[in-house]
Amino acid sequence: MAIIVNLDVMMAKRKISLNELSEKVNITQANLSNLKTGKAKAIRFSTLEKICESLDCQPADILEYRNE
Amino acid sequence: MSIKRKGLISILLFHIILMVGFTVATLWRVVDNPTFNHNNEMVVMSGALQIKVMILLLLTSASILYPLYLMIRLIKNLEKDKIFNGENIKLMQRIVRALVVFAFLAILGISTSNEFSIEFSRWSIRNGALDFSGISLNFSVFIIAILSIIIIIIAMVEVFKEGLNLKEENDLTV
Secondary structure: OOEEEOHHHHHHHOOOOHHHHHHHHOOOHHHHHHHHHOOOOEOOHHHHHHHHHHHOOOHHHHEEEOOO | OOHHHHHHHHHHHHHHHHHHHHHHHHHHOOOOEEEEOOOOOEEEEOHHHHHHHHHHHHHHHHHHHHHHHHHHHHHHHHHOOOOOOHHHHHHHHHHHHHHHHHHHHHHHHHHHHOHHHHHHHHHHHHHOOOOOHHHHHHHHHHHHHHHHHHHHHHHHHHHHHHHHHHHHHHHOEO
């Protein structure tokens, strides 16, 4: 997919583990893992909002468009 | 076990009993068996023809067992809340193929056993030509019924494929 999820980069910058983030955002680890590995097909605005709030970042820090 | 599954299993068992009974009954009376045609003339069905008819009808009966078994498996999956999955789609595709085979065998078997067809085939052999008018006259309703079922299942396969796509998308939405 042309949309790349850079959640792992942002998580490394904020030094937060998947477990911690899943607790903060209130999403299962499996779903978060799907998002991190790029398996997810879509993301809800509410989820994006929670992640941005927890990681104190902008949606653009997590999502990136690459022309393939 | 649901009523639907119980019903299908009963049909399956009943069918097997009928098949066995039919074989025994036919073998019992393989003799020159007089019947009457539409002109009220006596037509003798030879023993060889009776056996041919029996084998064809038996094959027809046996060919419905497989789609029935597949339907039981499908209902079992639906009961387990496995509705939109790849296995169900494959099962339905197999049911369609099995029903096509059944329809073909049924047309062949029943038309051979049909009095008119026997007459027509005898007439055809004598005249060196093949005539299938007996088939179209007597089995058009049966063929339309089976074809309708097949078309409905094909439509259901498409619906289930779309359902599977939507389910996957929904499952992978975070």
